[in-house]
Amino acid sequence: MQDISTQMISGYRAHPKFSFPAPSWEIPSDVLDTFNQAYSVIHAMGYKLTEKSFGALRRSCSESLAAIFSAMHAQCADGHETHFLNELKGQCDRLLAEELAWYGKKRPAMQVDLSPQANRENALLLDAQRHYFGQLPKAAVDELRAIAAEQVDIFRANAAAGKLTRNDLSVNTGPVVARIRAVLNREFKALGVMDALGAYTGRKLKVVGLALELSVPQATWWRNAIDGMERPPDTLYAHLDETVSCPKSIVYLTDVRPENGATSCYPKAYEAMRLSPLQELIGRVVGYIGANANSPLHEYYAKNYHQSVNSERFRRHFMRLPDALRFNSHMGWDVVPGSELEAALAAQEMTMTGPAGTFIIFDGGRLFHRGGMVQQGERVALQVIFSDLTLPQRVLGKLTRMLA
């Protein structure tokens, strides 16, 4: 896929809902280069560095980040903009610490088995395309459906009664989830998924968390396009997940066709965005600004369905970011309908349809994707998280919600 970074920049400029008179903030480009270089070194080879050099690079990242934000702070026009930057800086600091720790973590001595032909192909696909598709055996699908049956009936009753929140239609803790996790770990191991993921990440991964979900056509939150546009973009709901450390899987427990919640992805779109490290970091967290009820921007933005770009005030702040830093990891909503960018992304889209048991293994932080949008019928699916950590359920619940 061709470079789409220029189209992304001009797309925001040309978007009627993102045009504001205030100029973007200016930042010192040499400091930005320092940040991006220090981050890139840790990203590529952090686990090989001495503690001393790792520490120096980490300090360089946080000092240059502070300098960039302080330059923008000096150009704020009012208190709301200051709050915007304060929250953005806090979120960047948090995610930066998590990502650097992940890249710096020493890797275990490990070997993966790529002798079966399928394992080799899948490992290569993950490496080249950041995803691959697979199919669970029928016996495993029957077993998973039997474990999930009672819970899915509860979801269906909720949907029939008009209860459509995430809590009404999904579960990510408890005995049913634990039993499904055990089956998935057994089946994925047998299918070589852990070997393919081990080859891709250099870590020993297993299924640590999952959500069992029912998707129904009445749940329309994802359709909530930007108000006042003639039609939503074809890329609606396409996004990158926040975390770079936990690959994911979506496993269908019902047959899925294009109209009942097929997951799709845009191979190579992430690479074609040519994001710089700080731009990417900002894009992964910018949606959190004003989301918390305690935030001074919460009422000011008055976001709809947690979609930041529905708030004109959020968009105005977002456009104050310089081109070199502007990114929204949920940019599927921001694409101008009818634009070249929309066409370029649509041409890349691969849709996963298939019988129950069809699955995708993918790096959600680096594969642009979307899913679960049901026009008619329903979809029962598992949203699965792999990690090298055994995370407490509390954290997993949060992670599962975050990754959706």
Ligand SMILES: [Fe+2]
């Ligand atoms: Fe996602």
